[in-house]
Amino acid sequence: MTREKPRILLFGHNGQVAWELRRSLATLGEVVTAGVDGAQHPLDLRDAAALDRLVHELRPRLMVNAAAYTAVDQAESEPELAWRLNAEVVGELGRLGAALDCPVLHYSTDYVFSGEGDVPWKENDEPDPRSVYGKSKLAGEQALLSSRADCLILRTAWVYGGRGRNFLLTMQRLFRERDSLGVVADQYGAPTWSRMIAEASAQLLAQCRLDDGGFSFGEHREEIFHLSSEGQASWYDFARTILEAGEEDCDLRPLTTAEYPTAAARPAYSVLNNNRLWQVWGIRLPDWREALALCLEEQG
Numbered sequence: 001m002t003r004e005k006p007r008i009l010l011f012g013h014n015g016q017v018a019w020e021l022r023r024s025l026a027t028l029g030e031v032v033t034a035g036v037d038g039a040q041h042p043l044d045l046r047d048a049a050a051l052d053r054l055v056h057e058l059r060p061r062l063m064v065n066a067a068a069y070t071a072v073d074q075a076e077s078e079p080e081l082a083w084r085l086n087a088e089v090v091g092e093l094g095r096l097g098a099a100l101d102c103p104v105l106h107y108s109t110d111y112v113f114s115g116e117g118d119v120p121w122k123e124n125d126e127p128d129p130r131s132v133y134g135k136s137k138l139a140g141e142q143a144l145l146s147s148r149a150d151c152l153i154l155r156t157a158w159v160y161g162g163r164g165r166n167f168l169l170t171m172q173r174l175f176r177e178r179d180s181l182g183v184v185a186d187q188y189g190a191p192t193w194s195r196m197i198a199e200a201s202a203q204l205l206a207q208c209r210l211d212d213g214g215f216s217f218g219e220h221r222e223e224i225f226h227l228s229s230e231g232q233a234s235w236y237d238f239a240r241t242i243l244e245a246g247e248e249d250c251d252l253r254p255l256t257t258a259e260y261p262t263a264a265a266r267p268a269y270s271v272l273n274n275n276r277l278w279q280v281w282g283i284r285l286p287d288w289r290e291a292l293a294l295c296l297e298e299q300g
């Protein structure tokens with residue numbers, strides 16, 4: 001088997017998942033990043049022509065899209081920008097991937113679901129997003145799946161990590177600043193460490209190698225897989241576990257969603273069923289508490 005080191009074009013550089021992917025994908029090829037904040041190739045994804053030029057110039061063997069508009073509440077007042085980044089760009093990546101015979105790995109969200117019920121959502125359950133963010137991400141999924149690109153979508157959830165804007169770092173800051181804090185206790189999901197998403201992505205991609213060093217999702221092209229921690233938590237459970245692991249003292253109170261109004265409606269129950277990822281790829285993330293403990297251990 002001859003193997004060149006394939007070029008992997010990663011959209012995103014300093015985002016939570018992108019930052020980890022730069023490390024995890026480095027064993028699989030030459031990772032080059034495109035983005036707005038320090039990336040090797042400066043690229044504002046609002047510019048469709050620049051995206052087209054860059055992909056034609058770099059001729060990657062794989063594109064991994066970890067770029068997105070992720071400000072869930074802000075999206076309600078900036079729907080055009082959310083739609084551009086989460087829907088249109090993803091369709092363009094699909095078209096470029098199909099035209100240049102370059103597979104596309106893309107990330108989506110548990111917020112494509114309504115949040116009704118209390119059974120973990122499967123890949124083929126009907127999406128019914130209730131927010132601009134969720135609707136734009138669903139439109140991105142559909143645009144990619146109809147592009148005829150060799151593509152695969154990983155839906156993840158409640159992403160946190162040691163960098164970027166996330167619930168873990170926000171809670172740790174608030175515990176230092178405040179004596180008491182209310183946190184929503186009636187929304188359930190699975191807190192998922194960005195490191196685990198990146199590691200699992202690399203393990204999946206390692207199973208998709210072609211003899212010439214490129215990649216193909218083969219019989220699983222155009223499929224969606226759920227990729228989140230095992231177990232489930234409310235934001236309050238997540239916050240309490242963070243508090244108990246630290247040294248700060250804070251009076252933590254459970255709130256209802258009605259007591260904590262936000263611009264965007266969030267699903268009450270968006271836990272994902274990850275069984276297919278295990279059945280097809282032999283990959284299963286640990287329980288959210290176990291992963292959180294590992295992440296906190298690294299923070300020291």
Ligand SMILES: NC(=O)c1ccc[n+]([C@@H]2O[C@H](COP(=O)([O-])OP(=O)(O)OC[C@H]3O[C@@H](n4cnc5c(N)ncnc54)[C@H](OP(=O)(O)O)[C@@H]3O)[C@@H](O)[C@H]2O)c1
Pocket residue numbers: 011012013014015016017018034035036037038039043044045046065066067068069070085107108109110137155156157158159160164165
């Ligand atoms: N955060 C969550 O809780 C969550 C939950 C479920 C699913 N997801 C999905 O997981 C994926 C990764 O999310 P994340 O939490 O890692 O996101 P993030 O930390 O908010 O990072 C966003 C990324 O998007 C890039 N980006 C934003 N605007 C851009 C623009 N105009 N041009 C080029 N790049 C732009 C940024 O690029 P730079 O690095 O260059 O700044 C950054 O890498 C996304 O698909 C997201 O929808 C996230």
